[in-house]
Amino acid sequence: MRMALGVSYNGQAYNGWQSQPDGNTVQDKLEAALSRFATQPVHTLCAGRTDAGVHGLMQVVHFDTPLERPAFSWVRGSNTFLPPGIAVQWAQAVPPEFHARASAIGRRYAYVLLQSSVRPSVDAGRVGWVFRPLQETAMRAGAQYLLGEHDFSSFRAAGCQARTPVKTLRRIDITRRGLPLDDPQALLHGVPACYWRFEFEGDAFLHHMIRNIMGCLIAVGQGLKAPEWMGQVLAARSRAAAAPTFAPDGLFFLGPQYQPHWGLPTRTAAYDWLP
Template sequence: MTRVALGVSYNGQAYSGWQSQLSGNTIQDKLEAALARFATHPVSTLCAGRTDAGVHGLMQVVHFDTKLDRPAASWVRGTNTFLPPDIAVQWAQVVPEGFHARGSATARRYAYVLLQSPVRPSVDAGRVGWVYRPLDHDAMLEAASHLEGEHDFTSFRASACQAKSPVKTLRPIRITRRGAQTPHPGLAWAPCYWRFEFEANAFVHHMIRNIMGCLVAIGQGDKPSRWMGQVLQAKSRDAAAPTFSPDGLYFLGPCYDARWGLPERTAAYDWLP
């Protein structure tokens, strides 16, 4: 048997998340169906990190085993032939039997893209979150600092979470802004995009969307920055803000040891604000 790893990108708007469901309307279902048609045998995949309905992936990594011996480029082109246009294999690589898409990952990376504008999204609807009121960059950065390091993230954990432990190690959250500084005529303030970048050894279910809900509440002045620390210490989901929209959440991909020789980014990265 040969073990093959794939890097997969997808727009999650039309799907019920990553993990296979009876409906068949998931990224995993579509990918495995395409692989089966190309390989002419059933294919079962394991991924680096499951994503929810509406969440996008820029470099989801999966692996599967096959008896076939085909060039890497053939796996890319052949599988993409049978995939819908909003899912694409970006790269393929034969890996050692000891590689595991989830188990070999040392960290996971996500980005959340948020539109701050008096006007709702249009061409980017479903691909960005949206806030109407302006955000305070310094307040959000100060709030985010309370989450750095190893903590019990129970307050940001969905009730359906299957993780064995809520204790995760989160690197400093990077928050950047891109857009005009001067309001356009007829608008109360200048629209802009915010990008929030997250990296941790692992995440509990809805962790980023629940953190985003808190950061937005603080950025809009509804809560002080120190509130984030209070939420963390409460170890109760009831202490945090409501779960934020999945629309602007992107799984950037897992991190692996260099010995596996896998790509660290794809072309799909470069369009994201």
């Protein structure tokens, strides 16, 4: 039978998702736990690979197994053997034609950013950080240039293995969470302290695409570049035209999107703590 799992993980301690010889990846830890529970080798395929330091709130994987066990036993059993920063959130039997990657019709990411004169502490590794104020209006205007189907070569890592740089970016939402700007307590050494959340939805994403977009949006938000510069970067189709790649710390893979007929969960408890 074919099983699908929803997996959440804190990526700080791991060298990304994809299996590597040193065994220190999320896929390696998950497959080791599944294999111990199943008492036979289990190999998984995921909906979207994530880089070192990037987190997952609902990565979806599938695997084939001859075992017939209740779906929730795959959750409890696998989590028994997983390290604390990785947890299977749900398990569900799926038809043999389901494919975690190929059946996905979209993917969603969020980037959480701390704006503060003081670096992160309790949320270190789980948020990006800027110490200069950002202008929401400018970032929203810049983001508009990226919506729709485009060649995103300017935001593509050199080692990207995607067949084409043409992707469709359907949505970019930018929200701010914190004290009102006119509240004196919001100011810390003259910098309004708050969290920003950038949410991205598209059909698929290139390697480092969101982190490269974040670098550009922050340049616009800080007034270093005008919003229309985003359109110029996009049109250049050259990585050299864009800002440096931003830190992985605040990037979360929210999960893939599937057609309703698969009947898979669209949200897990891991979502609810994210700012």
